[in-house]
Amino acid sequence: MLYIKCPHCGMRSQNEFSYGGDASVKRPELNKEISDQEWDNFVYNRKSLRGKHWELWQHLSGCRQWIKVQRDTATHEIFNTLKAEEEIN
Amino acid sequence: MSQEFRLKDIGLIKRNKKISFKFNGKKYQGYEGDTLASALLANGVHLVGRSFKYHRPRGFFGAGADEPYAVVQLYRDGETEPNIKATEQELFEGLEAKSVNCWPSVNFDIGAINNILKIFLPAGFYYKTFMWPKSFWYKVYEPFIRKAAGLGVASTKHDKERYEHKYEYCDLLIAGSGPSGLSSAYAAAKNGAKVILAEDKSRFGGSLLTSDVNIGNQSGKNWAEKIIAELKDMPNVIVKNRSQIFGYYDHNMLVMSEKISDHLPKTKKYHPNKKLWYIRAKEVLISSGSIERPIVFGNNDTPGVMLSSAAKEYMKVYGVLVGKKPLVFTNNDSGYETAIEFKKNGIDPIVLDSRENPASEIVDEAKNLGLNIKFSYVVVAAKGYKKVKSADIALISKDKKKLGKIENINCDCICVSGFWTPTIHLASQSGNKTKFDDNIDAFIPGKSKQNETTLGAANGVFSLKETLKTSFEAGNNLSKKITNIENKVSIPNIVEKKYSKHDKFWCVPLPKGKNYKRFLDFQNDVSVSDIELALREGYRSIEHVKRYTTLGMATDQGKTSNLNGLQLVSDIENKVVPSVGHTTFRPPYTPISIGAIVGREIGKHSKPTRKSPMHSWHEKNNAIFVDAGVWLRPRYYKKGDENLFEASKREAKNVRTNVGVCDVTTLGKIDIKGPDAAEFLNRVYTNAWLKLPVGKARYGVMLREDGIVMDDGTTTRISENHYHMTTTTAQAANVLSHLEYYLQLVWPELNVNVVSTTEQWAGAAIAGPNSRNLLKKLFPNNDVSNENLPFMGFMEGDLFGVKTRIFRISFSGELAYELNVESDYGKFMWEKIVELGEEFKIQPYGTEALSTLRIEMGHVAGSELDGRTIPYDNALEGLVSKKKDFIGKRSLQRLAFVAKDRQRIVGVVPIDKKTNIPEGSHLVKDAKASLPNKKLGHISASCWSVEYDNPFSLAILKDGKNMIGEKLFVMSPLKNKIIPVEIVSSHYVDPKGERVRS
C-alpha cells in the first residue's frame, strides 16, 4: 500500500485516497472551437508511461482535496506532491 | 500407545502436561509444547499423507514452515481447516487431524495407481494427457482429477471465528528472533527506537535453540531467553511470537499474521483467531535465517528421509528421535551436528559425507566420539515404501559422475544436509534484485530496494560472531539515525566451532540400469526426469520450466526445491545458476487464512449501514428492507400475508388515487454556496441555470466529459448565492468528487463551496392527488396553494414549529411535494404526515412502488443512466442547451452519438398483457432467427402498471424513435422466456404531464 504525502495533511496510506489519472492533462477552455483530435486527446488518449508520472489523487477520506503526485509507475516511488493550485514544473 | 521415540531428559516440552490427540481416528499422547509433527514422531508415526500427483507415501521432511509433505486437515472446536502443516501446528488437548490426498485411507490409497501409471503423468501432464478425447473430460478426467487433487477440504460452514486487522507504525520492524534479530532489536531498543520483533514460531531464539554455541559465557539458548525477557519489559518494544511477516509491500508496508488461538482447543471468548498487522516501518531488518537444502537421490521422498536440521530440532526442542538407526547424508559440516546429537542420546548414526577428507573441528569431534563416518560416500536410493528400511549407498568419484559398487545398509531414517539456503523471500518481495553467491551456492539479497537490510544467515552469513557483530551494528546505526540517541551495547563474547567448506554437490547420479525417481519438488511431485523432459521439449526460461513442470508452485513455494531445480537446469544447459536466474518470490511467504485477510469486514460489517431517522417507524410498520447502496430502505410495507408484488401494487395504486408518503432521506444532497454558484451549475448541467429565480427548483442532467449521462436530479435556488442539489442515492459520492474536481483543478477561479448534506436532512415525498390537501393541514400557517407554490416551486414552511423546506417536485408523475427537515426532526415530520394524512387515506410506499410509479411515467433512473447512455437515449435531449458550453458537450458531436438510428428509450408492453418481462432481457426482431440473433436493445426496468393493470417495461432500443408501434420479441435465455411485445411510448401514463401541474 502506497504511503502518500498529502500537502495538506501529511503522510497517509493509500486507502484514504482515490486515483484521478494523468495530472498533465488540461481541459480545453469552455466555448473554444477545437478539433475532434484535440477533444479526443483530452477525453481518451493517455500515454501509459513507464517511469516518472504526474498524476492526480483525491484525499477522499481526509481533507477531500485533489492533489498532484509525481510517482514512478514501475517502482511506485513517489518523488513529489503538490497542492491542486501548484504548477507542475 | 507409549511414546517410544521420546527421549528422557532433553527438549523444551512440558513433560508434566500430557495432551491427548487423534490422528486419522487413532488416539495418541504428546506433551504441551509439541507440534503435531513432533508428537506423531514421538509415537513412531511417519506416514502422514500421500503426494499430490503420484500419491506416494509422505512423511515429515522438515520441522517448520518449509515442510513440503505433512499437510493435514485439522478439526478444532467443531470446525475444520485444510492445508495445515503438522510441523507448525501446536498440539492442544483434543486436537484431531486427518491425512489429505488419500482415498480411502493413507495406508491403502487407490490414487497410488498413478505411481504405477506415471508414464501418463509426465511434466506438463495437465496440458497433454487430458486433452483428448474431448468427451472424456467431464465424465472421466475431471471427476478423477477432482477426487485426486487438492490439499484438503474447505469447510462449507460459516466461519464462526473472528479475525482482526491492526495498523501499526514503528521505527524498526525485525523479522525473525534468531541471533541476528535479537541483537539488532536489542541495540535499537536501547537507542529508544520503536521496535517490533516478530517470530513465526512459538519459541523465540531461532537457531540458538538447537545450536551448540556460547554467548557471553552462557548457552545460546539462555542468552536468547535473557534478551527476550529484557525486550519484553521495554515500553518501546513489541515482541510477538506465532507471528509470520508474510508480505513486503510498497513503501515499507509489511503484513504480519499473528496466530492468537490456533494453539488452543478453542478461541477464548472475545478473542480473535488471528490478527493481521499492517505495519508501516521506517526500517526493516530481515533476519529470517536459512533453510537446509536437500540432496537429491533415488526415492528421496520415502517417509523417513528428512532434513538433518529437522532431525536435530526434533531431538533438542521436542526430545524426539526420528529414528533409532539413523543414516546422516551430508555434503557439509552441519550433518555432523545432527550425528553428534544422536550419539549424545545413545544412538549410533552412520555418516555418509560426499566430501573426500574434510578437515574441520566438528569432523574431528565426531571422529573422537567414535562415529562411523564414510567419506566420498553417497546415498544412491532409499529402500522401503511407507518407511525407510535400508539405503543403497556407494562410493562416488571425485568428479561426482561415477558410482562405485552398490552396498545396502540397514537404517530407519536418512537425515540429509545439502548446505543452507538463505531465506530471502522478504528482501525479494521488497524489490531487491538478489544475487548468486558462489561461496554458498545460493542467492543472497543484493542492493536494498526499500529501507530493508538483510542480516545473518538470511544474508548468507553463517558465522555467529559475524552475525552478532553486523546485527548489533545495524540495529544501533539505523535506530540512532531515527532517535538521535546512542546507548551503545558491547558485543558479547562468542564461542562457536569453525566450519570448513561444503561440497558443491547436490544430486546423486543414477546407477546403471536403474530408473529411480529423484524428487526436486516434494509437494508437487516434480522429479529430475520431469525437468529434463521440459528442457528436451524446448523450455528454456526458468519461469516457463516452473509453470510447465509446476516446480516450486506448491503451497510451500519451493522453499526446499527451487535451488536444486535451478542447479539441474544450469547443469543440463551448461550454464551457471546466475545466468539461469530464479523465479520471483511473491507474498504470502506461507499460506494465510482467507478469514484473516478478510478480517471483520464480513456480512453486515463489510460496509457501513445507514438508516434514515424514520427507520424505527418503518420497522414498527412491517417494512421489508432492501439495500440501496449503504442505506437500508423500505422496499414495501407488508400487510397481512401480502407478497412483494401485491404490496407494491397496493402502495402504488394508493399514490395514484389518494396520497402516499415515501422516505427519500437517502437521496444525495449537496449544499452549494458562493457568488459563482449559478455559473458553476451552468457548466455542470446540460441545461441553463443562470436565470433560475430564487425559490425555484429545476431538473438537471449532468454528463461526464465523454458525453455519457453521469447523474440527474433537481437543484433549488434557496437564496441568491445558495443552492441545494440532489443526486441519486447511488451517485451521491461520485457527484461530490466530480464537483470538487472541477472547482479545485479546472476552474479554481470560481468562488464556490460544496459540501455533502445528505445526512443532515431527513426527506419525505408526499405524492398523489390528495397531497396538497394534506400539505394544507401540515402547514396551516403557510400558503401552499397552486398559485403560491406552483410546480417546481420552493418555500420554507412551519411544520408545527419545525422549519421545513418544501419542494414541489415529483418523481411519481403525480401532484407531489418533498419535505426536508433537519434529521433530528425526521421522525416527528413523518409521524405528523401519517397522522394528518389518515383522513386522506395515506399509506407509506417503498422503493418497489416508487419504481412502478416512475417507470409508468417514463422517468429515467439508475437502470437507464447506466454509464452507457447519452441524453438523447433517455429522451432528455430537450435539456441539452445549444447556446452554452458545459461538461461533456463537445463529445455529443461524436458520430455514434448523432447517428440517425441511435438507441432511445421506449415503452414495452406484452401482447398478451399478462406476461411479466424480466429485466435485462434482449429485444429481437425474429424469435426464431439462427444464433447469434441480432440484439436490438434491452429491457432496463419492468413493473406492473397500476394505471392500466398490465405489465409495462422501459427499454433502450436501437432506432427507438422510429420503432413505436413495432412488434418485437423479448428473449430471456436465463428465464427461458420468449415474449411477443409491442413497442410504445416510454410515457405510458399522463404523457402531457398534466398531473404534476394540477
Ligand SMILES: [Zn+2]
Ligand atoms: Zn489531505
